[in-house]
Amino acid sequence: MASVRHIVFDLDGTLVHSAPDIHAAINVVLRSNGRPELDIETVTSFVGNGVEKLVERSLNATGGVENALHQKALEQFVESYNADPFSRTEPYPGVISCLESFRGRGIKLAICTNKPADTAKEICTALQIDQYFEVISGAVHGVPKKPDPTPLTQVIATLGGDITDTVYVGDSTVDQATARNANIPFILFSGGYLNAQLTEPHPAIIFSDWHDDWCSALIS
Numbered sequence: 001m002a003s004v005r006h007i008v009f010d011l012d013g014t015l016v017h018s019a020p021d022i023h024a025a026i027n028v029v030l031r032s033n034g035r036p037e038l039d040i041e042t043v044t045s046f047v048g049n050g051v052e053k054l055v056e057r058s059l060n061a062t063g064g065v066e067n068a069l070h071q072k073a074l075e076q077f078v079e080s081y082n083a084d085p086f087s088r089t090e091p092y093p094g095v096i097s098c099l100e101s102f103r104g105r106g107i108k109l110a111i112c113t114n115k116p117a118d119t120a121k122e123i124c125t126a127l128q129i130d131q132y133f134e135v136i137s138g139a140v141h142g143v144p145k146k147p148d149p150t151p152l153t154q155v156i157a158t159l160g161g162d163i164t165d166t167v168y169v170g171d172s173t174v175d176q177a178t179a180r181n182a183n184i185p186f187i188l189f190s191g192g193y194l195n196a197q198l199t200e201p202h203p204a205i206i207f208s209d210w211h212d213d214w215c216s217a218l219i220s
Helices: 019-032 040-045 051-060 067-083 095-104 117-126 150-159 173-182 214-219
Strands: 006-009 108-116 135-139 166-170 186-189 205-207
Touching: 006 150, 019 040, 019 051, 019 067, 051 067, 095 108, 095 214, 108 117, 108 150, 117 135, 135 150, 150 166, 150 173, 166 173, 173 186, 205 214
Parallel strands: 006 108, 006 166, 108 135, 166 186, 186 205
Antiparallel strands: none
């Protein structure tokens, strides 16, 4: 950990609290299909594997899903969410100062998320955090999603890093598995959207507040 020169972050539930916007959009979909709305805690527990799984889990929780409905609901969600992806979303307290510290030490930063790439970039720009990242990588057609290591290893290669000097910071077991599959250390933000039990090996660092001293410890 003392040789960290590159840090890659997940986005939703790690850098930003985006669940309120995701929750609002999924309930638009459910209402339009005659389904009951879900509370934000339930919707948050569905975040992490991409929009397809989010919509599938939401439909299953409210009456079941079949292929035609899933495709229709997926299109509705994308339309609703893209119309307003950031008005309720904000960086977690302490994120900006931590990113400033890393940048000040010359550490290269990037984002690797299962959120669609264009939307991830739009949110980062709107929240004025895009300036900190050399790469903002999201889901694109033809590239497998996390926990497949491909998107993460591609980001690391673009940064010029390797498994000896890079860590991945995330909030979920999906992120943990992604780091393990890419053979790099994992740091868990436990104040995000963790919704399942962690697996072995345990994260190198676990922190619950971005104001904690984990940032300083990482670059000391």
